[in-house]
Amino acid sequence: MLEAPSYHAIAAMAVTIAMFIGFARGRYPEEIISLVTIAVIGVGLYFAPLEGTKPTDGLAIAFGGFGHSALITICALMIMGRGLVVTGALEPFARLLESVFRFSPQLGLLTALLLAFSMSMFVNDTPVMVLLIPIIVGIAAKGLMASSKILMPVNTAVLLGGMATTIGTSTNILVVTIADDIGMAPIGVFQFTPIVLMAGLVAIPYLWLVMPRMLRDNSVAPDNARRTFHTRLRVGANSVLAGGDLSAARGKLPDGITFHDAPSGALAADERLHISGTHEALEEAARALKGELAPSWVVDRIRRISKANGQDIVAVEMTVTADSRLVGRTLASSGIADLYGVAVLGIHRPNRLLGERDSYTDAGDLRILEGDVLLVMGIDEDLQAFARNDGLLRLEGARELPRRSKAVLAGAIMLGAIATASLGLPWFDGMTYAPIKLPIAISALAGAIAMFVTGCVKFDRVGRALSAKVIVLIAASLAIGRVIDESGAATWLGQALSLGLAYLPPALVLSAIMLFVTILTNFASNATAATIGTPIAYSIAIQLGLPPEPLVLAVLFGCNLSFATPIAYQTNLLIMSEGGYEFGDYVRAGVPLVALMVTVLSVLLVLWYGL
Incomplete structure (x- = not known):
């Protein structure tokens, strides 16, 4: 007969439901x-400690999440992700995926889903998501699709793909290990992969067509509301335009680039073309055409100083005031590059017609007028001197340009962290090759340290990689999971489940076990669900005379x-701030898929094993 739960177990379940x-x-x-949840746990366990513990032990449970390896791992992964962003390490892959999104946003989303699903079958879920987050955020920043519409479906695809093999997640390994320890036949790496692939045929259409419609749109202002800058694109000797026709290069240009007074016929090296577009579009056009937006000597000087002094290159917008000496001058006659060592990449002219009288010189150069916005690139202290001495008002929203010189290094660090966690660290024991798999916490920390030491991520910029909301939420979820486990609430729920299943047919037994574990994993932790659920499933199989493997x-x-909840898994928390998600978004979009997958997987297991 099932005994009543302890007061601590009842309190733990009550706090979880309240949260x-x-x-x-x-x-x-x-x-x-x-x-508040952390405070309630700490105060409650101080005045009513768990059996066999001291009052102060409750504080360790409540606040232990802040020092837990899971939280440290997520922070380290965020830092490594920041390193990939600021160095531009993922730009080639991002441009490839971006081209699919430009062709068709729906096809791009499907491609991202299939890629995430397949990658996570062989590589741990968390590193896969860390790699994909900056790519998806970059695609969203260009207005191709809102990040809130992509991140959660892709993250869910990663979680679904991760359960296709025993090496897909650490939870899979834990379940298989526990089952092996209690006497079950070993489960092969791909033994249940066909079942997951068939379930994926149902899940992927939901993630592709249904889930994005259930999520809020967090898009920023459309591109047509952003500033358009006019500049001169310099055709270098190595440019794809040199000796070629302009029409042949138009297919390589991003949306929003406009050529003004474009010459006909073949273009000569060192020719300057009047173009306009947003900052990002101008940079992409210059990269695609191998041209320069500013004199190459000043750009090279800025890069040399940045590399020698370890300072970031910044692009910032500055408004020309009435008392600026630049009013009436052109960029060529202003001497900005010689005086300050900064490069003006373009000029935005608000609320004026560019074709008005005296806007251009006889040579076709644009005159600088009061109210113009200059897009300037350089080292921060040089930019400050330029603004201070030439009467410019620096606007908000300065953007650090990628430190591309460290892109390969940042990519190598990330791949090294993934490889050591997924494949193992090469190790020879005498004559035998025996790779040592590092825990994801160790490989992530080592990767974060390497990002700091090599300068891919700077110590004073760490705050930009981390989210205080995510950190506190992780700490609270870890505290809840530990209380549910140590109070006996999880064990009592498992015992109640095992008593109730004795009278059900095999198919419903299997479904009930899966549903119970799913609920437990979304409110406690994967490890708790695996530790409690696996022995219960094996015991029920023996009692009912069923094969233990499907259970x-x-x-x-x-x-x-x-x-179904952000606290259920660490990748759910990784995407929370980037996608602008709230708790309700996970419930609204995730619960229907949980119900669908429990049903589909239960049916497939019943059919596969002939229950």
Whole structure:
């Protein structure tokens, strides 16, 4: 007969339900609810400690999440992701995926989903998502599709693909290891892959066509609301335009680039073309055509100083004031590059017609007028001197340009961290090759340290990589998971489940186990769900005379259906700030898919094993 749960178990379940309701209602920020949850656990366990513990042990449970390896791992992965962004390491791959999104946003999303699903079958979920996040954010920044519409579907595809093999996630390995320890036959790496692939045929269309419609659009202002800068693109000797016709290069240009007074016929080296576009479009056009937006000597000088002094190159917008000495001058006659060592990449003229009288010199150069906005690139202290001495007003939104000289290094560090966690560190034991797999926490920390030491990420910029809301939410979820485990709440729920399943047919037994583990993993942790669910499933199989493998696989699948709450898995938290998600977004978009997958996977297991 099932005994009543302890007071601590009842309290743990009550706090968990209260936290969930607080998140779902959305009246207060997630970080406030998280801090209140931590406080309730700490105070409650101080005055009513768990059996066999001291009052101060409750504080360790409540605040232990801030020093937990899971939180440290996520922070380290965020830092490595920041390194990939600021060095532009993923730009080639991002441009390839971006070209698919430009052709068709829907086809681009499907491509990203299939890529994420297949990669996570062989590489741990978290590194895969860390690689994809900056690429997706870059695509969203160009207005091709909102990041909120892409990140959650792609993250879910990663989680679904991760459960296709025993090496896809650490949770899979834990379930298989526990099953092996209690006497079950070993499960092969690809033994249940066909079942997951068939389930994927149902899940991917949902992620592609349904889930994006259930998520809010967090798009920024459209491109037509952003400043358009006019500049002269210099045709270098190595440019694809040199000796060629302009019409042949138009297919390589991004949207929003306009040529003014474009010459006909073949172009000569050192020719200057009047073009206009947004900052990002101008940079992409210069890269695609191998041209220069400013004199090459000043650009080379800026890069040399940046590399020698370890300073970032910054692009900033500056407004020309009435008392600026630049009013009436052109860029060529202003001497800006000689005086300050900065490069003006373009001029934006608001609320004026560019063709008005006296806007251009006889040579076709644009005169600088009061109210113009200059797009200037350089080292920050040089930019400050330029603004201060020449009467310019520096606008908000300065952007650090990628440190491309360290792109290969940042990419190598990230790949090294992924390889050591997924494939192992090469190691020879005498005559035998035996790779040592590093825990993801160790490989991520080592990668973050390498990013710091090599200068891919600077110490004073770490705050830009981390999210305080995510950190507090992780700490609260870890505290809840530990309380549910140590109070006996999870064990009591498992015992209640095992008693109730004795009277059900095999198919419903399997579905109930998967549903129970799914609920547990979305509110506690994958490890807790695997540790409690696997022995229960094996014991029920023996008692009912059923093959244990399908029931253990039901536990494995349930542990991976962790996309109904942000606290269920660390990649859910990684995308939270980038996608601008709230707790309710996960519930609204994730719960229907959880129900769908529990049904589909249960049916497939029943049919596959003939239950």
